[in-house]
Amino acid sequence: MKELLEGSMAVAEIVRLCKPGVISAYPITPQTHIVEELAQIVADGRLNAQFVNVESEHSAASVVLGAVATGVRAYTATSSQGLFYMAEVLYNIAGMRLPVIMTTAARAISAPINIWNDHQDVVSLRDSGWIQFHAEDIQEAMDLHLIAYRLGEDRSIMLPVMVCMDGFILTHGMETVDMPSQEQVDKFLSPYKAPYKLDVENPLTLGPLVDPEYYMEARFALNKTQEEALALIPKLTAEFAKVFGRTYNGLVEGYQLKDAEKVIVAMGSVCGTIKEVIDELRAKGKKVGLLKVTSLRPFPVNAIYDALKNIPKLAVIDRALSLGSFAPLSAEVKAVFFGKPKQPKNISSFVVGLGGRDITKDSIKEIFRLMNGKDKQAEFIDLKPELLKESYE
Amino acid sequence: MSKTLFAPGHTACAGCGQSMAARLVLDAAGPNTIIVNNTGCLEVFSTKYPESCWEVPFIHSLFENAAAVASGVESAIKYLGKADQVNIIAQGGDGSSADIGLQALSGMLERGHNILYVCYDNEAYMNTGVQRSGLTPFDTNTTTSPAGAVSIGNLRPKKPMPEIANAHGIPYVAVASSGFGQDLQRKVKKAISIKGPKYIQVHAPCPLGWRHETNMTLQVAKLAVETGLYPLVEYENGVLSGRRQITPKPVEEYLKVQGRFKHLLNKPEEIRKIQEIADNNIRKYGLKSETQQV
Numbered sequence: 001m002k003e004l005l006e007g008s009m010a011v012a013e014i015v016r017l018c019k020p021g022v023i024s025a026y027p028i029t030p031q032t033h034i035v036e037e038l039a040q041i042v043a044d045g046r047l048n049a050q051f052v053n054v055e056s057e058h059s060a061a062s063v064v065l066g067a068v069a070t071g072v073r074a075y076t077a078t079s080s081q082g083l084f085y086m087a088e089v090l091y092n093i094a095g096m097r098l099p100v101i102m103t104t105a106a107r108a109i110s111a112p113i114n115i116w117n118d119h120q121d122v123v124s125l126r127d128s129g130w131i132q133f134h135a136e137d138i139q140e141a142m143d144l145h146l147i148a149y150r151l152g153e154d155r156s157i158m159l160p161v162m163v164c165m166d167g168f169i170l171t172h173g174m175e176t177v178d179m180p181s182q183e184q185v186d187k188f189l190s191p192y193k194a195p196y197k198l199d200v201e202n203p204l205t206l207g208p209l210v211d212p213e214y215y216m217e218a219r220f221a222l223n224k225t226q227e228e229a230l231a232l233i234p235k236l237t238a239e240f241a242k243v244f245g246r247t248y249n250g251l252v253e254g255y256q257l258k259d260a261e262k263v264i265v266a267m268g269s270v271c272g273t274i275k276e277v278i279d280e281l282r283a284k285g286k287k288v289g290l291l292k293v294t295s296l297r298p299f300p301v302n303a304i305y306d307a308l309k310n311i312p313k314l315a316v317i318d319r320a321l322s323l324g325s326f327a328p329l330s331a332e333v334k335a336v337f338f339g340k341p342k343q344p345k346n347i348s349s350f351v352v353g354l355g356g357r358d359i360t361k362d363s364i365k366e367i368f369r370l371m372n373g374k375d376k377q378a379e380f381i382d383l384k385p386e387l388l389k390e391s392y393e
Numbered sequence: 394m395s396k397t398l399f400a401p402g403h404t405a406c407a408g409c410g411q412s413m414a415a416r417l418v419l420d421a422a423g424p425n426t427i428i429v430n431n432t433g434c435l436e437v438f439s440t441k442y443p444e445s446c447w448e449v450p451f452i453h454s455l456f457e458n459a460a461a462v463a464s465g466v467e468s469a470i471k472y473l474g475k476a477d478q479v480n481i482i483a484q485g486g487d488g489s490s491a492d493i494g495l496q497a498l499s500g501m502l503e504r505g506h507n508i509l510y511v512c513y514d515n516e517a518y519m520n521t522g523v524q525r526s527g528l529t530p531f532d533t534n535t536t537t538s539p540a541g542a543v544s545i546g547n548l549r550p551k552k553p554m555p556e557i558a559n560a561h562g563i564p565y566v567a568v569a570s571s572g573f574g575q576d577l578q579r580k581v582k583k584a585i586s587i588k589g590p591k592y593i594q595v596h597a598p599c600p601l602g603w604r605h606e607t608n609m610t611l612q613v614a615k616l617a618v619e620t621g622l623y624p625l626v627e628y629e630n631g632v633l634s635g636r637r638q639i640t641p642k643p644v645e646e647y648l649k650v651q652g653r654f655k656h657l658l659n660k661p662e663e664i665r666k667i668q669e670i671a672d673n674n675i676r677k678y679g680l681k682s683e684t685q686q687v
Contacts, residue, residue, distance in 0.1 A: 054464070059460075059464070203451070205451045
């Protein structure tokens with residue numbers, strides 16, 4: 001059914017349709033609308049779930065860890081500092097192979113404190129072992145949650161999945177979305193059947209001490225499963241298309257790549273702006289395109305190579321930094337082509353939209369323009385040089 | 394002897410007071426129990442992969458989050474409609490309960506989960522090598538509160554965890570000791586018969602950290618109680634409902650058998666301060682036996 005909904009309401013409704021038995025969260029802007037709506041849904045009896053109001057994000061993550069370890073589907077959501085406060089638990093959840101599903105309203109990191117959107121929080125968690133999806137719009141954010149539950153709980157995967165949606169832009173933006181029916185969701189997503197759980201009928205020890213004799217294999221297996229998820233994701237999105245009528249690749253999405261000479265690689269809601277700019281430039285005969293990365297983890301190395309191997313000029317947009325090194329997504333995209341038979345002549349790296357700085361169509365046009373010159377390394381767009389002149393003296 | 398649910402063969406040190414207490418707790422709770430454990434000695438010596446001592450479901454996640462993980466387990470059990478069939482015990486040492494895990498524990502107590510929390514109090518971070526915790530007693534020599542030319546050891550008295558737990562308005566709080574096994578098991582059974590959050594703190598001697606002979610564990614635990622330094626009290630709905638009465642022994646008898654207090658033995662003024670702590674406990678809780686026993 002088509003409805004005009006705020007992103008947070010749409011995600012809360014999709015989570016309801018996925019029927020988690022335990023929801024736990026701690027409030028942080030801009031995640032709050034999602035969990036407030038879920039609390040209301042539970043209060044109204046529209047979802048049979050235990051809603052656990054905790055004293056911190058560390059405990060929110062620990063509660064959902066405990067619930068999934070007991071064999072019950074669970075959900076949480078957070079953002080920014082909250083995600084960092086969870087970080088220790090998030091690595092632990094992945095290592096314990098517990099398919100927790102979480103929404104992250106992507107937001108800048110303090111200091112300076114800033115509640116607006118960029119990707120520093122989520123990108124910093126890329127090594128946690130969680131599968132990490134990035135949504136371009138509200139519909140995709142909704143759909144990725146359905147895919148996340150299917151993927152994470154698949155017997156061959158058993159990994160947590162984080163669905164990243166840009167804070168405010170998607171969490172508080174309005175969009176007409178197609179809300180699936182319970183029948184459709186049930187057809188796609190079966191109840192969770194845990195292959196291992198805390199059960200007095202069959203006692204297991206979860207989370208044991210693992211010494212050097214065994215540790216490496218556990219970590220190797222985790223890494224291997226990430227690779228295997230790369231193969232499963234397109235299969236699940238194909239199945240998704242049959243039930244819901246929307247087609248995603250799940251790993252990457254190309255836009256006007258055929259014959260493109262200049263291509264931007266990006267994640268999240270900025271892809272919508274880039275597509276508009278591409279339409280305008282294409283109308284003027286410019287051969288420009290976009291590759292959207294939906295799955296940051298697992299990182300779709302082959303899909304990116306196949307999509308971009310014949311493109312002469314690439315620009316990678318990062319909305320996060322790896323302070324003191326290359327911008328994170330740009331470094332990984334460059335690594336895709338190292339030692340490969342085909343590769344772009346130029347790969348530039350741009351940093352945009354930190355802490356909610358607007359990324360306008362002009363920002364994107366500037367990037368396409370700058371791609372004409374030499375390779376740029378983490379070049380900041382829309383920087384205000386006059387603000388950099390201030391000093392303590 | 395009936396079969397224990399905490400299998401032998403673990404790697405705890407000789408004379409470990411915590412391993413003894415953990416076995417007594419689990420056997421009192423019985424097989425329909427899920428254990429959620431903080432990181433610490435107990436988890437390390439009982440779960441080294443591929444072996445495990447636990448013949449009930451057991452989960453260890455992190456150092457400070459057992460109370461929160463247990464909250465998730467309990468919520469899941471409630472969701473599954475099995476709330477009346479399973480006991481949930483969250484447990485950890487003094488550091489993971491009273492220091493780094495206090496926030497999670499407070500959340501668990503405040504939210505009213507039907508969980509028994511057991512704090513095994515060996516009065517320092519023993520798993521990392523005897524560093525001072527919030528439950529390390531006054532004047533104790535630990536590796537991070539060492540006695541020296543200008544220091545007499547730990548500067549502060551023990552954090553009053555039973556009172557802190559009580560302040561949450563929970564139905565049952567008790568203090569127990571590895572040295573009084575039947576009393577400990579009675580308290581565990583009582584706790585799990587009561588719905589809601591419960592807190593039991595168990596004094597658990599650590600021969601390595603306390604530096605006493607390994608065959609002295611029970612005796613040392615008993616002396617702590619008999620001097621009035623570790624009062625075995627019980628609260629129901631915030632009201633003191635039980636206390637183990639004693640014929641008080643001088644604290645020196647407890648201090649002199651442990652290396653961690655050796656630096657005090659030629660300092661009568663320090664021993665006097667510790668005696669005052671015991672005397673205050675004896676007055677506050679009415680520990681002195683009315684009928685003098687020989």
